[in-house]
Amino acid sequence: MAEENTIFIGKKGTMAYVLAVVTQVNSGAKEVTIKARGKAISRAVDVSEIVKNKFLKDMKISGIGTSTEELSTEEGGTIKVSSIEITMKK
Amino acid sequence: MAEENTIFIGKKGTMAYVLAVVTQVNSGAKEVTIKARGKAISRAVDVSEIVKNKFLKDMKISGIGTSTEELSTEEGGTIKVSSIEITMKK
Numbered sequence: 001m002a003e004e005n006t007i008f009i010g011k012k013g014t015m016a017y018v019l020a021v022v023t024q025v026n027s028g029a030k031e032v033t034i035k036a037r038g039k040a041i042s043r044a045v046d047v048s049e050i051v052k053n054k055f056l057k058d059m060k061i062s063g064i065g066t067s068t069e070e071l072s073t074e075e076g077g078t079i080k081v082s083s084i085e086i087t088m089k090k
Numbered sequence: 091m092a093e094e095n096t097i098f099i100g101k102k103g104t105m106a107y108v109l110a111v112v113t114q115v116n117s118g119a120k121e122v123t124i125k126a127r128g129k130a131i132s133r134a135v136d137v138s139e140i141v142k143n144k145f146l147k148d149m150k151i152s153g154i155g156t157s158t159e160e161l162s163t164e165e166g167g168t169i170k171v172s173s174i175e176i177t178m179k180k
Binding site for chain 2: 038039040042045046048049053061064065066067068082084086
């Protein structure tokens, strides 16, 4: 899938990401992937639920995958962080 | 699925729930469902990732579903909360 249809969930408010998804779809994307790591995972689920229940009722969640990513720390070690990928389709 | 194979993720540490899943499986459950709401959703993903990567390498995530639940507040109103359900199987 094209990287430009991916929304990375960070520290902004939930509605900022809802708006990002809606904007992508309104500019022609048939499929959008929402990605998040660590504590932002809950927000990713909120975003996909709000998008499909409130804003784009013709979109469905077509797949949800989770994985574990290894991130490097500033001290030179690595930590493991869970991640989620939610794919939404028309 | 039998309700006794469901683990509800609350405010305890992640490893408490990992242990709960491992215990269920070791006492014969072939399938376990991990449920969480709101901010605990991230922890639910951590639990399933840790279980399959570290403790029960023969288990796979067989399905992940999300939904929105309405909860009653003490003031008599309702709030919407996202929830997740992760099913793991041997």
